[in-house]
Structure formats: C-alpha cells, structure tokens
Amino acid sequence: MVTIFDVVRHAGVSSSTVSYVLNGTRRISEATRGRVLRSVAELGFHPNAGARTLAGRRSHIIALVMPLHRGVYVPIMTEIAISVTTTARRHGYDVLLVTNDEGPEGVRRVAASGLADGVILMDVELDDQRIPALRAQGTQAVLIGLPDDPHGLSCVDHDFAAAGALCAEHLADLGHREIAFIGYGSGVYQRHAGYAERTLTGFRERAGQRGLRFLDRPCEGTYESTAGTLARIVADRPRTTGFVVQNEAAIGPLLSLLHSSGRSVPEDASVVALCPEQLAEQYAPALTAVSGPTRELGRVAVDQMIRRLTDARRGAQPEDERPLLTPTLTPRQSTARLSVPKEPS
Amino acid sequence: MVTIFDVVRHAGVSSSTVSYVLNGTRRISEATRGRVLRSVAELGFHPNAGARTLAGRRSHIIALVMPLHRGVYVPIMTEIAISVTTTARRHGYDVLLVTNDEGPEGVRRVAASGLADGVILMDVELDDQRIPALRAQGTQAVLIGLPDDPHGLSCVDHDFAAAGALCAEHLADLGHREIAFIGYGSGVYQRHAGYAERTLTGFRERAGQRGLRFLDRPCEGTYESTAGTLARIVADRPRTTGFVVQNEAAIGPLLSLLHSSGRSVPEDASVVALCPEQLAEQYAPALTAVSGPTRELGRVAVDQMIRRLTDARRGAQPEDERPLLTPTLTPRQSTARLSVPKEPS
DNA sequence: TTGTAAGCGTTATCAC
DNA sequence: GTGATAACGCTTACAA
Numbered sequence: 001m002v003t004i005f006d007v008v009r010h011a012g013v014s015s016s017t018v019s020y021v022l023n024g025t026r027r028i029s030e031a032t033r034g035r036v037l038r039s040v041a042e043l044g045f046h047p048n049a050g051a052r053t054l055a056g057r058r059s060h061i062i063a064l065v066m067p068l069h070r071g072v073y074v075p076i077m078t079e080i081a082i083s084v085t086t087t088a089r090r091h092g093y094d095v096l097l098v099t100n101d102e103g104p105e106g107v108r109r110v111a112a113s114g115l116a117d118g119v120i121l122m123d124v125e126l127d128d129q130r131i132p133a134l135r136a137q138g139t140q141a142v143l144i145g146l147p148d149d150p151h152g153l154s155c156v157d158h159d160f161a162a163a164g165a166l167c168a169e170h171l172a173d174l175g176h177r178e179i180a181f182i183g184y185g186s187g188v189y190q191r192h193a194g195y196a197e198r199t200l201t202g203f204r205e206r207a208g209q210r211g212l213r214f215l216d217r218p219c220e221g222t223y224e225s226t227a228g229t230l231a232r233i234v235a236d237r238p239r240t241t242g243f244v245v246q247n248e249a250a251i252g253p254l255l256s257l258l259h260s261s262g263r264s265v266p267e268d269a270s271v272v273a274l275c276p277e278q279l280a281e282q283y284a285p286a287l288t289a290v291s292g293p294t295r296e297l298g299r300v301a302v303d304q305m306i307r308r309l310t311d312a313r314r315g316a317q318p319e320d321e322r323p324l325l326t327p328t329l330t331p332r333q334s335t336a337r338l339s340v341p342k343e344p345s
Numbered sequence: 346m347v348t349i350f351d352v353v354r355h356a357g358v359s360s361s362t363v364s365y366v367l368n369g370t371r372r373i374s375e376a377t378r379g380r381v382l383r384s385v386a387e388l389g390f391h392p393n394a395g396a397r398t399l400a401g402r403r404s405h406i407i408a409l410v411m412p413l414h415r416g417v418y419v420p421i422m423t424e425i426a427i428s429v430t431t432t433a434r435r436h437g438y439d440v441l442l443v444t445n446d447e448g449p450e451g452v453r454r455v456a457a458s459g460l461a462d463g464v465i466l467m468d469v470e471l472d473d474q475r476i477p478a479l480r481a482q483g484t485q486a487v488l489i490g491l492p493d494d495p496h497g498l499s500c501v502d503h504d505f506a507a508a509g510a511l512c513a514e515h516l517a518d519l520g521h522r523e524i525a526f527i528g529y530g531s532g533v534y535q536r537h538a539g540y541a542e543r544t545l546t547g548f549r550e551r552a553g554q555r556g557l558r559f560l561d562r563p564c565e566g567t568y569e570s571t572a573g574t575l576a577r578i579v580a581d582r583p584r585t586t587g588f589v590v591q592n593e594a595a596i597g598p599l600l601s602l603l604h605s606s607g608r609s610v611p612e613d614a615s616v617v618a619l620c621p622e623q624l625a626e627q628y629a630p631a632l633t634a635v636s637g638p639t640r641e642l643g644r645v646a647v648d649q650m651i652r653r654l655t656d657a658r659r660g661a662q663p664e665d666e667r668p669l670l671t672p673t674l675t676p677r678q679s680t681a682r683l684s685v686p687k688e689p690s
Numbered sequence: 691t692t693g694t695a696a697g698c699g700t701t702a703t704c705a706c
Numbered sequence: 707g708t709g710a711t712a713a714c715g716c717t718t719a720c721a722a
Binding site: 004052 | 698699701702703
Binding site for chain 2: 001002044046047048049050051052053054055057059061064066068074075077078079081082085086089094095096097098099101102108109110112113114115
C-alpha cells in the first residue's frame, strides 16, 4: 500500500504539505505543488479512506436511503439515485446505498458511526419516523419530498401546485370547459398526502381563475375503481371533455375505459397525466403530461447537502432550504382543441 | 460522540473486551458479555467507522458499480442493486454506489483508498477495461456477467444456454416444427456477446435434439429492422410458426408486425421472449417468457464476495467460482399448441 | 477469560 | 510557504 509517507520521501516534503496540496486547504507554491502532484501520480497514491475519515472527522460519504415498497415508479428512483451519485462525486463525495428495511435504525447507524456525513431521504412520508432519529443525532439531512415538520433540515420537491395549475391551464387553452380530476385513493392521501393535495390545490385555483367547471374524484387505480370513478363522473357531469389523471395506476384503465365506451382520445376527450415523461410516452396515444425534472431533484438535494455540511463545518447553523422545482407540460397526442360536439343524427 | 472508552468506563472492562464482544472474535464469559452489551445499548454506542476501518484494515463496504448507458432495463438493475444491499447488510457490510462515468479510475479509486473491501461489477463487457484495473490492485471482485478472461475473480450469471434450450423445448412440446430465433444486432454481439451467443447455442442444441427446423436472424430492434428481419424469415421459411425473441427491443415491433400482417398470436404464431417477467407481462397478449432469477443474482454475488473476503483475510487464495443460475419458463398468452393450419378456401 | 498497548494513515494545530 | 507532531477511536497481537 502506498502511504502519504511514500509521497513524503519521493517529493521531499512533509506529510502536511502533501495533505494540504491534496485537499487544497492551504496556499502552496506552484513549485512544491507540482512536485507533490507528480509524486502522487507516479506512485499511484490514494489517501487511505479510513485514516482520512478518522483524522478529519468526516467520511466524505453521503447516505442515500431508497424506498423499497411497491407503488413507487422504479426508473425514477433510479434516475434520482444516479444523479445524486454523479453530483456527489463532483463534490468529492461518495454515496452509500441504504435500503429502508432497516427502518429508522438504518439512518441512526450510518450517522452515529460516522459512516456518512449526511443523509438524503427519498420518498418521505408526512410523518416520517426517520426524521426524529436524524434530528436526535444532529445529522445533516436533505429530504426529497416534504414532511409535516421540516425544521432543522432541507427539502426539495417538485412544485406540485404548479403542476396542477399547468393541467388546468392547458385544458383551458384548448377550449375545454368541464374537467374531471382523477386523484389518488385515500391511502396515499394519508401516507404522504403532501404532493397529492398540493397538486389538487394548484389545479383548483387555476381552474377557478380560468372559469372551468371541475370535479375531483379519488381513485384507487385498479380497473374496477377507475370504472366506478369514470361512471360517476359521466353521470354527474356528462359534458366533461377534459381529464386530469394524477394516479398513474389509473391511466391505463382510464384509457381503455374511454375507448370501450366509444370516446376516442383526443377527439372526444382530452387526457392530461401527471407522471414521468417515460411513462407518458408508453401509452397509445402518447400522453400529454406534466412532469418535474427528475435528475434535477437529485442534483439539488446534493447541492443542499454540501452547503449544509460546509456550513456546519464552519460552525455556522446550516440554513433550511425548501426549493420547489418547476414542472413542465409536454403536449403529446392525448389532448386536442375541443371540437364542436357531434350531434347524434 | 460516544466512544469505546465510554463503554469501557460504564461496563468496567477493557477496550479490547468491548471490541471482542462486538466483533465476536473471542470467547467472552456470558456475564461480561451481558454487561458490555447492556452498556452499549444504554449509551447508544456505534463504533466509529473510520477508526474501525483504519485499525482493522477493512471498511466493511462493498462497492457496486452500476451501468449508466441506455439499453439496460433499469428496473432489473435496480432490483439487483437492492438485493445486493440487503444481502450485504446481513453480512454486516454496506454498499457504496459507484457509477460508471468514472470509468476504470472509479474502481481503482475505491479499491486503492481502502474505501471498499471489494467490488461488484454489473453489466460486464467481454473485454472489460475495469478488470485489469482490479487485478492490478489485487482487489476482490465479483462480476455479474461473464467476461472473456475471468481468472482471479468470481462471476455469476444466468444460464443463458439453459434459457435458449427452454425456448426450444417449450415450442417443441407445443408441436411447433419450424422456429425462428430473433437475436441481437451486431453491436451487442461485439460488446458483450457472451450471453447472446450462449443463448443461441443452447437453443440450437436443444432444437436439434428435438428435431426442430430453425433459423436464426440478427435484429437491431428498431421497427424497421424488425420488419426486415421478419420479412426475410417469412420469405425463407413460410411455414414458421414459432418465434423466439432475444432482443427485447424487437418484441413490440414483432407483435405489431405479426398483427398487421394478419397473423394472430398465439393462434397462428407462438412467441417466446427471453426477458424479465415484468416486461413479459406488459405486452398484450402477455408473453410466454424465459427469465432468470434477478434478486438471486445480487444475493449470490454478495455471498461470493463475502467468501472471497473471508478467504483472503485468512491468507488463503480465494476460489474463483462461476455459478450459472437456472432460468424458468413461464407460459402466458403468447404461445399455444400448434393447430392444423387453416387452408385458404 | 481478560487486560495492555502498539499501531493503523491521515488531518489539523502549532510553530517557524 | 513549509514542517513537526499530537490526536482521531478503534483492532489485535502479546501478556497475564
């Protein structure tokens, strides 16, 4: 194993100089800097991680806690994980993958042992059990999602209210006047209602401003429940021509129900989905959809973490930030300008 | 921070005793063992990771290198990553997520710095640049996939030959006599041909044994190339009734081409896919498919890694293992017994 | 069955 | 602008 003292001998400097050169934490003359770097390269020196962690009291590792349970769209989680990892590397950090099956004890362990300098939590629930654990340790944390009480930590999430508003806006622009909003089932609203409610609120508000008549209905996402939901909508508001689907699971059922009931999309009914781009493109017709910038979510989370760690190191109290990322609506084949309804002859 | 010396004082024992109790590396009387564990729990002691790594010369961390490039089916990679993580935890190891954008330098870094005790490589190419880097360091490595020259490291992969054989077997059992095998494009064969070729070999062999007449054709997986491939197959072998699709990208095109050319699946043509279960279920009709045990892949990789690390620690030369996991065929709606062809009236 | 103490290879404080 | 050196908190011979 190549140690710092091999470099010391090879470059003819002290170990502190080598350390300072490598960490950039002290002004070094170009001459010695060059010599040290050359020796490092020549010898293939890689500072020992354990020693570095012990002496520096930080591991340069960020723990990323991934959800396991069904119901999360895997490719999105993976994309976030990857953007977290690459962003972390750019800051000289590595990423430790922690699954949720250890529960709150998992984050406690990695934080208390100094294995990780900070923790990024994905798929946060409103009343998340891991948050008190993190606070108790004084661990730096960034959440992807918004919990009930985010004090003492930073969060980042999509601007779901803006997403809801975009849906209303788009359908209004296309001349639709009666809209149905198909939401999630009650389970979701209880567990991490945050985004579900925020979307609905944003939608409602903009729909009101644009003079839309609208209806919102919960939906479990099964074929049966979607059928029931659609039937009620048609019964209550037969002139509904626009649909906003929030529950991704209901998209497939909705499309085939519309089809089998003789309404074609987008001629007779426009459908806007709130879902990832990849999903929207899988359907036929491809769905006009509102989605947030996935990779950005990971990038921002890491940037926040780095800021917190830097502040904490300087003895400053890290600022709790809470940015919301702006979603975009991508028009595809499932929405169209409202045409004059064909009268039955 | 709670250190081992806090436990020492609280339990009235020496630091080595605490260490031995926690690591189980020495016989300890039940009495002291109990006292130590109680103190540990009471004080909430978590051994400092950096110190542990430095003193013990191992990090209890396994690096998992994930592929980034398009063309890999993300949910599968994620599933493997999760099974790697949970299995590693059962052995007291954590998992460091490494992406491939650092190239061979990434594995060199985590290994040489002692950040990771070993490296698990996913999506291995035949002539993988990271392998020489690992060998040069003497790093313990396990590959998911089979490279050209696997000496000095362990591998685990699906038994693709068995998978190919299962396809032939199934179609033969259903009475099909003329089969077309739709493979990958030339790019795949060059990059990591391993599995592509092995599958084809297994298929060929069993097809021969069962007296099938067969044809194999490469396919890039685009709609156009699939159309071309299918056209050639029909031209060369008009009586073909069974299709084996290896290139997942060609599945969608193939199904719609068969449909639009008036052959219905499974009445007129049976289709067997070589792909993950999740994918097979997404199509209409749901595909009869051969797939390997995904989670098992991660589990076995970690078990092999642990064995290598244990051996190496004992001063023994780790054994290079190379297990192949047995795939299974799940019959769904895309295959059926060959019916007597309808004569045009 | 338990204790003593010498490292492990950095970082960061102090001194120059 | 550079050097010497004392931590950092464990593990693991070696002793008893």
